[in-house]
Every structure is written in C-alpha cells, then in structure tokens.
Amino acid sequence: MGLHDKQINKNKSFWQSFKHAFIGVYSLISTERNFRKHIVMAIIAVLLGVWLHLDVNEWLWVTLAIFVVVVAEVLNTVVEAIVDLIVGRHFDAAAKKAKDVAAGGVLIAALFAVIIGCLIFIPELLQQFKLNF
Numbered sequence: 001m002g003l004h005d006k007q008i009n010k011n012k013s014f015w016q017s018f019k020h021a022f023i024g025v026y027s028l029i030s031t032e033r034n035f036r037k038h039i040v041m042a043i044i045a046v047l048l049g050v051w052l053h054l055d056v057n058e059w060l061w062v063t064l065a066i067f068v069v070v071v072a073e074v075l076n077t078v079v080e081a082i083v084d085l086i087v088g089r090h091f092d093a094a095a096k097k098a099k100d101v102a103a104g105g106v107l108i109a110a111l112f113a114v115i116i117g118c119l120i121f122i123p124e125l126l127q128q129f130k131l132n133f
C-alpha cells in the first residue's frame with residue numbers, strides 16, 4: 001500500500017483521490033487501537049440488529065450512532081497527527097488541551113452510541129426474551 005509514497009502535489013484524478021482516501025482509512029484501522037475496538041462494537045451491533053429484525057427507524061439511529069463515533073475517531077486522529085507534527089515530542093499545554101478535547105469528543109460520541117444502543121436494543125431483547133420463553 002502507498003503509505004510511503006512521497007507525493008506532495010494535488011491529486012490529478014478521482015482514482016488518485018480515492019486511493020489516498022483508502023490509504024487514510026487503512027492507516028486509521030492499522031494504527032488506532034481504539035478505532036478497531038469501536039469497529040468491533042459496531043459489527044456486534046449490526047449483527048444483533050439483523051438478529052432482532054430492527055425496523056428502518058431503528059437502523060437509522062444505530063447507523064447514526066456508529067457514524068458519529070467513526071467521525072469522532074477520525075477527527076481525534078487528525079488532531080493527534082497535527083499536534084505531533086507541530087509540537088513533536090515536547091510537552092506543551094495547548095497540545096495537551098487539543099488532544100484531551102479531541103479524546104473527549106470521542107468519549108461524548110461513544111456515550112451517545114451507548115444511549116442509542118440501550119434505547120433500541122434493551123426493549124428489543126426484552127421482547128425477544130418474552131416471545132421465546
């Protein structure tokens with residue numbers, strides 16, 4: 001994969017833009033441990049949703065919760081990379097604030113996902129439990 005390509009000029013075609021966007025997603029998955037955990041949770045939520053036959057409205061909320069967490073993780077990774085680029089390996093109060101706030105954004109997004117998960121899956125699981133026993 002082109003993680004080590006040295007291109008600095010603008011992309012010249014859609015496919016070149018797509019290739020670099022794909023490399024970005026690959027980098028996110030391969031380097032960000034918390035992102036991988038969130039993806040595993042998202043897969044579990046989707047499998048549970050399929051098993052519980054969620055309706056369209058419930059899928060919309062589950063999908064929104066998953067994407068809010070993914071977007072927060074993307075922004076967190078971008079902030080970390082830019083801060084490291086600017087500050088390097090020196091302690092800096094503004095760098096700490098930027099990274100802590102970005103991590104806080106992921107936490108808030110994850111809390112939103114937990115609330116959505118509880119509101120959708122708990123009643124559905126109770127219903128499933130009632131019908132089967």
Ligand SMILES: Nc1ncnc2c1ncn2[C@@H]1O[C@H](COP(=O)(O)OP(=O)(O)OP(=O)(O)O)[C@@H](O)[C@H]1O
Pocket residue numbers: 034076080087088089090091092093095096099100103
């Ligand atoms: N240059 C710095 N100056 C001051 N504090 C820093 C600096 N770099 C990191 N920190 C502190 O260390 C914490 C962890 O930073 P790091 O870059 O390792 O993020 P991370 O562990 O990859 O975060 P996450 O768990 O969100 O992926 C930051 O939240 C911040 O409090």
